[in-house]
Amino acid sequence: NAGVTQTPKFQVLKTGQSMTLQCAQDMNHEYMSWYRQDPGMGLRLIHYSVGAGITDQGEVPNGYNVSRSTTEDFPLRLLSAAPSQTSVYFCASSPLGRNYGYTFGSGTRLTVV
Amino acid sequence: AQSVTQLDSHVSVSEGTPVLLRCNYSSSYSPSLFWYVQHPNKGLQLLLKYTSAATLVKGINGFEAEFKKSETSFHLTKPSAHMSDAAEYFCVVSSLSNTGNQFYFGTGTSLTVIP
Numbered sequence: 001n002a003g004v005t006q007t008p009k010f011q012v013l014k015t016g017q018s019m020t021l022q023c024a025q026d027m028n029h030e031y032m033s034w035y036r037q038d039p040g041m042g043l044r045l046i047h048y049s050v051g052a053g054i055t056d057q058g059e060v061p062n063g064y065n066v067s068r069s070t071t072e073d074f075p076l077r078l079l080s081a082a083p084s085q086t087s088v089y090f091c092a093s094s095p096l097g098r099n100y101g102y103t104f105g106s107g108t109r110l111t112v113v
Numbered sequence: 114a115q116s117v118t119q120l121d122s123h124v125s126v127s128e129g130t131p132v133l134l135r136c137n138y139s140s141s142y143s144p145s146l147f148w149y150v151q152h153p154n155k156g157l158q159l160l161l162k163y164t165s166a167a168t169l170v171k172g173i174n175g176f177e178a179e180f181k182k183s184e185t186s187f188h189l190t191k192p193s194a195h196m197s198d199a200a201e202y203f204c205v206v207s208s209l210s211n212t213g214n215q216f217y218f219g220t221g222t223s224l225t226v227i228p
């Protein structure tokens with residue numbers, strides 16, 4: 001029972017490089033989301049999806065793309081990395097419905113130099 | 114509109130003394146409320162949740178929270194702090210919109226446990 005799996009755990013990028021953060025869940029959850037966590041700012045929603053083929057923007061979507069081709073996978077793409085994107089990124093999933101809590105991945109710590 | 118306010122950004126307690134982490138919420142209708150814990154360099158783990166059943170909710174590791182509608186509060190408590198409780202705690206309110214789940218996070222409370 002893996003839950004939510006994020007890869008990689010750590011990454012260093014140079015400004016302008018692109019990369020994809022991977023997120024996979026094996027719980028058949030419809031809802032998946034990406035957050036970034038920065039000191040003093042809590043968790044901020046980047047993008048979310050309510051099912052395969054459906055994505056929407058959260059609070060801080062600029063500079064990020066997502067797609068949801070399967071129920072299991074929800075990758076986050078950084079198009080052209082900037083130092084302001086240095087953060088810890090969390091993927092989370094839940095069944096649809098407000099009574100269900102999130103299951104979080106263990107996070108990806110990204111540094112952009 | 115939904116929102117969450119965690120009233121203390123930092124709380125320090127001595128080992129063996131009670132823990133109180135305060136959370137107030139704002140919700141247009143009956144909310145679902147959650148507390149999550151995040152240990153250093155780890156992901157977030159669900160501690161407990163309120164979903165309109167019993168107002169006193171028991172969670173893992175001896176934590177519990179009481180939903181008080183009249184006070185719009187969902188404070189987290191534990192009778193006796195343990196060193197392993199030192200972590201960041203997040204209060205979350207959930208709603209269901211026409212675009213799916215919406216979760217609103219508080220900014221977190223850092224709990225320090227003094228030996």
